């Protein structure tokens with residue numbers, strides 16, 4: 111049993127008023143709401159930091175299961191009630207603690223928003239305190255965790271948002287938000303740029319809606335709507351008992367973004383190459399330009415981000431590739447119900463290279479591999495496919511046919527050159543010759559089944575892990 115999560119973005123229409131977009135006032139309301147919520151969160155972050163002992167309080171309760179009094183950590187809900195009790199004046203508690211009168215500073219803030227910022231603040235302060243505790247235990251001077259920040263994309267819980275979908279015409283779809291105008295709170299309609307894609311995902315059966323988050327960007331405002339779905343998937347050990355188990359192995363690389371091989375009964379039954387379609391070279395050209403500009407302008411100005419447009423372009427290219435490759439992997443998995451998806455444990459490859467642009471490009475490629483891995487797992491899990499990370503040691507050095515250690519080579523101008531980066535693989539024992547990435551992908555299966563080189567040894571030989 112597990113849970114899959116996915117997020118769909120709904121854009122608020124901030125275009126021209128004449129073309130049905132929200133006007134600049136409404137845009138300003140969103141900013142004001144964000145600011146006031148950040149301030150309110152900061153209020154409670156300070157409040158909990160000032161009363162940090164309360165967060166580690168133990169509560170005794172009567173356990174029905176064990177039929178005795180037991181102790182447990184204080185829950186977030188109890189903390190919330192406690193915080194409201196001492197910061198918000200009510201008929202039962204007319205006098206908040208001096209200096210902590212919430213209503214005085216944030217009059218008329220809707221209760222739902224107040225509770226959401228308290229919950230956020232509890233999470234932030236708890237995380238900070240636990241980080242600090244681990245840091246203190248290490249006894250190091252360096253790496254002291256900083257105080258928690260108060261900024262967050264606010265969650266819009268029920269009571270602050272009304273989303274009407276389905277019945278209205280495409281052009282007249284609105285989302286009603288309870289926003290701060292700078293003087294008071296009120297409900298405002300925002301036109302949305304809904305699409306068939308969003309609506310299909312929004313109303314798909316089996317997915318449960320979570321509260322959306324409001325994300326304000328420089329030029330746009332988005333609602334990030336998450337959904338969750340309960341997934342029943344077989345345990346890997348159970349799957350492994352099946353003699354005809356299908357395994358889908360993925361080898362992630364730079365030029366061949368992913369080499370997917372499918373194996374059943376000891377035979378590779380399908381192979382898919384997903385190339386980067388020139389992404390690596392394209393990205394390299396841009397990074398060369400960025401590196402040159404950085405070199406010309408000398409030291410970067412602190413707190414200023416340069417080359418924003420180029421970086422944005424590179425980021426979007428990477429994101430696009432991530433989704434496409436992950437989809438390709440999920441599509442192959444969908445063909446074989448009950449299969450297991452295999453990845454190599456991602457090694458940290460040092461971004462080395464002659465030039466700065468090459469190093470930057472390598473770094474980007476590494477990040478891309480990590481993202482593809484993560485997205486592909488998520489997409490496969492929705493279909494009930496479990497992912498296993500296998501030992502990556504030597505997958506590109508050993509022969510996938512006989513298990514002997516081979517070598518990598520390439521042809522340059524008709525002559526055969528032995529090189530670590532060679533595109534081809536050659537086995538001196540059985541004279542097997544194949545694409546090196548394909549060979550590595552086929553070896554991932556061997557690693558999963560612990561065959562040959564990947565047999566479980568009693569004692570690991572004492573050696574530094576060489577890069578595979």
Ligand SMILES: [Zn+2]
Nearest residue numbers: 509512537540
């Ligand atoms: Zn061989």
